[in-house]
Amino acid sequence: MNSTRTLWITIGTAALLTTALWIGGLVYAVNDVINPKPAPYEGTASPAQPEEENKTTIDIVALGDSLTVGTGDVSGKGYVQNVREKLAAVTKKQVNLIGNYGINGYKTDQLLNDLQKANGVPYGIEKADVVLLTIGGNDLFAVGQDVMNSQTNELDANKVRERLPEPMNRLEQILTRLAQLNPKAKIVYVGVYNPFYDLPEMRPASVHVQEWNDRAFDVANRFPNMVYVPTFDLFQLQFAKYMYSDHFHPNQEGYVRIADRVVQALE
Template identity: 30%
Template sequence: MVVLAGIGGAFFAFNGHHSLTTSKPQHINLVALGDSLTEGVGDEKKQGGYVSQIKSKLESKQNVKVSTANYGVAGNRSDQIEKRLKTQPKFQKTLKNADVIVMTVGGNDLFQRLQQEMFVSSTTTVKKDMSTALDTYQDKLTSLMTEIRKVNPKAPLFLYSIYNPVYVYFANVSLISQSVADYNEAAKKTAQADGHAYFVDINHDLSDGQYNTKAKRAKLVKQNKNVNGQGLNLARYNDVMSEQHKNSNIYISNDDHFHPNHKGYGIMTNHLYKVMMAHRDQWER
């Protein structure tokens, strides 16, 4: 009886301890802000892009309950995102209560400028103008980050890189890919200066798509030279933007050849999840 009592006591002690350590799911508020990539444009399943996917992934793999707020607006540049934050009290209040902040920014800053420059200026002028535009972008991104930190100084911020949505059609046009790389380097430095911001690099996965080896990319560059010549032709660019093409990127929407499709948002989600897990001490309690 003494032995049985001891076993019974051990059994109930174990179960008591187990019940105490099985906690309720942690609740986190994830606030996403930015441009069309946060809004979810291009997701043919109409499920909200990476915002809904990261919510599902965190809840299925971690002991968390996630509430999300989406402040992505298609077409917004960095200065327009900042203006919305400064002038919209609801946006400010929601961001203030965020445990996690995720942001997409920079694509419109870059590509709106590239479209203005590449078809009307000489190569020398374009390079000079793009260098000036890069400096302006870094200043604007720093200003945006400063404004975010005025509202919420502590929550970890996960900043997505930008990518080259038309790489598979213009792999031989180095100015586009180099500009993307330059803007990403500026964004990465800005994130590092913040101290609680982390860069989520999606550039090559989304830009390269199925051309994911050096040999495949070399073959693509050769093909593009035969079609495009040495530069970016306006007629060819408009053709790509308005038609379906056999070389389309498997992660980019065929509707506009610019935004991620559902698979592309899955790539974004996987990268975000990986970086969030690497810095889970910043948001898990």
């Protein structure tokens, strides 16, 4: 009698435990459906999203002084159009000149003023893939006015260096502004040369030209999308062959040489 009673108690207890376990499992399962949790990550990383396809065109904006205009090139191309043609040939892409803002006689103060405006030149720069710049030759020419040493008939280096900081600082502001306007475009600053190198009394001016170029190189080196392209040596040994008759600007062949060097920097 007692054994039978104990058996039924045991069976009942087991049944209650089984029911409790079943109900607990049911609640857990329902909760997992209602509030799903992500499964532990065990696979490899999903492939990165493909980058936007490369553009099939390259848009160029050029600005600066008479070298950007192409003064001295009887073909009318100047270095800018030569760059456009040569860059198209090496990249196999359509290269468009969407704006040439070069102005004869332009100096750093004038260009800096243009870049600080809300539209116009800045708008074109923002749309460009490549920005070409020549500036500084007219500033250096102005610096060299009335600085000849009356006793030696040579440039007074001290007077020149007194005048250089102001336009050099503007050059730095110009390059910095360009980088701000378009941090993705390739910005090319074409260095200046001494257009009077063949005159013995003006050859010492090359030192100051190099000081200018050194400053430009230093500033360009701060920005990953900017490059300084030297031109001084292109005219140094065969001056007459590559200079125009005005003794200041390159001729047609001289501009081609500048363009070749710019394209090499962009490749």
